[in-house]
Amino acid sequence: MKIASADIIVTSPGRNFVTLRITTDDGLTGLGDATLNGRELAVRSYLADHLVPLLIGRDAHRIEDTWQYLYRGAYWRRGPVTMAAIAAVDTALWDIKAKAAGMPLYQLLGGASRRGALAYGHASGRDVPELLDSVRAHLEAGYRALRIQTGVPGLGTVYGVATSSGSGDAGARYDYEPARRAADGRALPVVETWDTRAYLRHLPTVFEAVRHEFGPELPLLHDGHHRMTPVQAARLGKSLEPYDLFWLEDATPGEDQTALRLIRQHTTTPLAIGEVFNTAQDYQTLLSERLIDYVRSAVTHAGGVTAMRKLLDTAALFGVKSGLHGPTDISPVGMAAALHLDLAVHNFGIQEYMAHDPRTLEVFRTSFTFADGLLHPGENPGLGVELDDEAAAGYPYEPAYLPVNRLADGTVHDW
Numbered sequence: 001m002k003i004a005s006a007d008i009i010v011t012s013p014g015r016n017f018v019t020l021r022i023t024t025d026d027g028l029t030g031l032g033d034a035t036l037n038g039r040e041l042a043v044r045s046y047l048a049d050h051l052v053p054l055l056i057g058r059d060a061h062r063i064e065d066t067w068q069y070l071y072r073g074a075y076w077r078r079g080p081v082t083m084a085a086i087a088a089v090d091t092a093l094w095d096i097k098a099k100a101a102g103m104p105l106y107q108l109l110g111g112a113s114r115r116g117a118l119a120y121g122h123a124s125g126r127d128v129p130e131l132l133d134s135v136r137a138h139l140e141a142g143y144r145a146l147r148i149q150t151g152v153p154g155l156g157t158v159y160g161v162a163t164s165s166g167s168g169d170a171g172a173r174y175d176y177e178p179a180r181r182a183a184d185g186r187a188l189p190v191v192e193t194w195d196t197r198a199y200l201r202h203l204p205t206v207f208e209a210v211r212h213e214f215g216p217e218l219p220l221l222h223d224g225h226h227r228m229t230p231v232q233a234a235r236l237g238k239s240l241e242p243y244d245l246f247w248l249e250d251a252t253p254g255e256d257q258t259a260l261r262l263i264r265q266h267t268t269t270p271l272a273i274g275e276v277f278n279t280a281q282d283y284q285t286l287l288s289e290r291l292i293d294y295v296r297s298a299v300t301h302a303g304g305v306t307a308m309r310k311l312l313d314t315a316a317l318f319g320v321k322s323g324l325h326g327p328t329d330i331s332p333v334g335m336a337a338a339l340h341l342d343l344a345v346h347n348f349g350i351q352e353y354m355a356h357d358p359r360t361l362e363v364f365r366t367s368f369t370f371a372d373g374l375l376h377p378g379e380n381p382g383l384g385v386e387l388d389d390e391a392a393a394g395y396p397y398e399p400a401y402l403p404v405n406r407l408a409d410g411t412v413h414d415w
């Protein structure tokens, strides 16, 4: 079975997505997600100009060899653009192999280890009452674990927090982690203002309110978005211990692996990191020194199903579980790939789930389900996602960027 063609579809049904479709000489097709939020066209070019010409005529069944050929063969290894492109090829080939076998992908990965993947949703509010409404609405919508994000007194909009009332409407809010255009309509990042001390003072009071209202059972998560120094993160972890977090995510900037040592020495709050990582090597110190509890990478950004399976198997050796990245900038194709892995691997922890905009689901026809707090990839052969080209063509690419964070004096800050 040879690769006959490969097309790249860039579409913006609510937000931008880059999808690779590989077609074989016997007519099977496979999809891979290559979306890199805010840098979409760089991956499109990497695929179109550098990878697709190498793929034509290759044996579609040789997934491992193709991965190594693209990764080692390029000499220039790693990096988000390279790894998103390789991920898309790898995922599309797994989709094809599973379709050829007539099985859902999770069967080729060893079969189901569980009924479904526990998902966490995103509860948020500009203030505590709005947040509590959002938690309530998510519980009514069936979520059994929630990420908690709020505004900070004295600051304006905060990334990850819904910006208008109605945040209680679970599953129907798509504007709180946007890639956006600036107010004047130009494709420039929006600028937000940040103050870590104000945030550190406020956050424990938020968790106090949520635990007081909803009790001790509900798994609660929080995303620090890389904004703290190690010592600040250590202090936050300690101050949140009474509220028994499922995890504290991205407490410090991801590229500084040894920062996690200091946090770990001072707190028993579980730690998760890795959504901006793109290879298993980014976790080498974190795993071997047991500095984290959950791996946060996305299939889309970390080299595909092949690389993610190896990463999760390595993490298992150190007692570390999965918490795969699942915001809406992971397309339904990337999400489906994550769900097949979630179902199959033994060291599954939790799956992030931020439901996609209905326009996205008009373009990507999915078979995955969310019921009783659990996601399931469905039983269709392959990934279980198809792309409607006509619908995709109705949503052309729109340049948009994630916000930039600055301190009150104007200094650019991590986020």
Ligand code: CS2
Pocket (backbone or CB within 6 Å): 037, 177, 223, 275, 325, 326, 327, 328, 329, 352, 402
């Ligand atoms: C967030 C992401 O899901 C998360 O945990 O950190 O929404 C992240 O901000 C986006 O993927 C950035 O593109």
Ligand code: MG
Pocket (backbone or CB within 6 Å): 223, 225, 249, 250, 275
């Ligand atoms: Mg995150």
